[in-house]
Amino acid sequence: MNNPIDRKEFVKLIQENKGIIFKICNSYCHNKEKREDLAQEIVYQLWRSSHSFHANLKFSTWMYRVALNVAISYYRKSKRSDTMVSLSDNLIDIENEDDDIEDEYEKNRKLLQQFINELKELDRTLIILFLEAKSYMEIAEILGMTETNVATKIYRIKDQLKQKTINFIH
Amino acid sequence: MEDEYLKKIWNSPDSEIKDFLNINDQSFELTQTRKAKSKVKSLIFSKIIGITLGLGWILFMFILIYYCVFYTPISLGKGFFVGSLSMISLSTSLAVFLYVKDIFTLKQIDNSESVTDTQLKLASLQLSIIKSVRVSWLQLPFYTTWYLNYELIMHGGIIFRIVQILVTGLTTWFAIWAFRNINYQNLNKKRVRNLLQGVGFYSVTQALDFIKEIDNFGNDR
Numbered sequence: 001m002n003n004p005i006d007r008k009e010f011v012k013l014i015q016e017n018k019g020i021i022f023k024i025c026n027s028y029c030h031n032k033e034k035r036e037d038l039a040q041e042i043v044y045q046l047w048r049s050s051h052s053f054h055a056n057l058k059f060s061t062w063m064y065r066v067a068l069n070v071a072i073s074y075y076r077k078s079k080r081s082d083t084m085v086s087l088s089d090n091l092i093d094i095e096n097e098d099d100d101i102e103d104e105y106e107k108n109r110k111l112l113q114q115f116i117n118e119l120k121e122l123d124r125t126l127i128i129l130f131l132e133a134k135s136y137m138e139i140a141e142i143l144g145m146t147e148t149n150v151a152t153k154i155y156r157i158k159d160q161l162k163q164k165t166i167n168f169i170h
Numbered sequence: 171m172e173d174e175y176l177k178k179i180w181n182s183p184d185s186e187i188k189d190f191l192n193i194n195d196q197s198f199e200l201t202q203t204r205k206a207k208s209k210v211k212s213l214i215f216s217k218i219i220g221i222t223l224g225l226g227w228i229l230f231m232f233i234l235i236y237y238c239v240f241y242t243p244i245s246l247g248k249g250f251f252v253g254s255l256s257m258i259s260l261s262t263s264l265a266v267f268l269y270v271k272d273i274f275t276l277k278q279i280d281n282s283e284s285v286t287d288t289q290l291k292l293a294s295l296q297l298s299i300i301k302s303v304r305v306s307w308l309q310l311p312f313y314t315t316w317y318l319n320y321e322l323i324m325h326g327g328i329i330f331r332i333v334q335i336l337v338t339g340l341t342t343w344f345a346i347w348a349f350r351n352i353n354y355q356n357l358n359k360k361r362v363r364n365l366l367q368g369v370g371f372y373s374v375t376q377a378l379d380f381i382k383e384i385d386n387f388g389n390d391r
Binding site: 023045049052053062065066068069070072073076105106108109112120121122123125131132133141142143144145153158161 | 280281288376387
């Protein structure tokens with residue numbers, strides 16, 4: 001394969017961006033073993049698609065597109081076998097573990113992750129990209145929609161999050 | 171939670187990350203080999219099985235037609251036999267063609283295209299099974315005509331003729347009904363669902379729901 005990215009450079013890029021891959025896997029796969037499998041699938045597909053990477057596209061845009069497409073497809077394929085855990089169930093767990101969790105960030109991060117896992121596949125991509133501090137323009141480019149639509153949908157998702165947070169507190 | 175706070179907690183360090191996906195040049199090579207063997211080929215594998223079975227059936231029909239055309243005398247029975255088998259082969263060929271088309275589409279899917287475009291193509295591919303199923307049903311009436319000949323028609327008796335007309339008529343009606351009704355709009359109908367049960371009705375409806383979701387998601391794309 002004639003790749004514009006050298007293999008060593010590619011492995012280095014993966015290591016640099018593994019945090020993003022982890023978060024995407026975490027949002028689309030609840031099982032730890034399957035998460036590793038999904039991560040490997042993402043790496044494989046990134047390498048396989050690397051010939052399609054060209055200079056007029058930002059590396060992150062290209063990487064997010066491939067990683068999210070693979071994650072959604074993987075999620076949809078294994079959806080039937082995976083048991084989804086409801087938010088309310090997990091909130092109880094989190095409440096019970098309150099004493100053990102000293103770090104406020106850790107508790108809220110789990111809550112946020114749980115909320116993301118509850119969203120529909122495409123809404124999940126939006127909020128992940130928003131939290132990764134991507135501009136509306138880049139999100140629109142990754143997802144293939146308009147910036148206005150991105151803004152509207154992010155506003156709605158944040159509103160849902162706000163409601164869930166209020167419900168959780170009370 | 172405020173935007174900045176959300177981003178801050180999202181980016182707060184996760185203890186699991188450091189043990190996650192630790193690849194180097196050697197393990198990368200192994201990953202690629204393993205994945206090339208499993209995931210990519212498995213996507214196309216089911217279609218290839220369908221194509222192989224279809225081609226096997228067409229070949230079998232072709233041998234029978236060839237033998238009948240060149241090695242039997244001209245008769246009414248020969249006409250029914252060759253005509254019926256030709257129609258069965260034609261219908262199977264169409265279904266095989268749709269499967270081949272799916273493989274080409276599958277190979278053209280590019281994960282580096284926008285998420286909505288790629289997912290739309292993948293979901294549409296899942297729905298294409300509907301087209302193959304509806305085309306396949308068209309061959310049904312010809313399984314009730316291939317054995318007919320002059321002797322059976324003229325001397326088979328009134329009961330045979332009535333039963334034959336009824337069976338061929340009903341299968342023809344059913345084949346046309348199935349061809350016209352097996353489509354995305356009718357997936358909520360019980361009869362259509364039953365016809366798709368054996369070929370993955372669940373994945374078809376899931377794909378359809380997802381296409382609707384993509385449409386709603388990017389309605390002003």
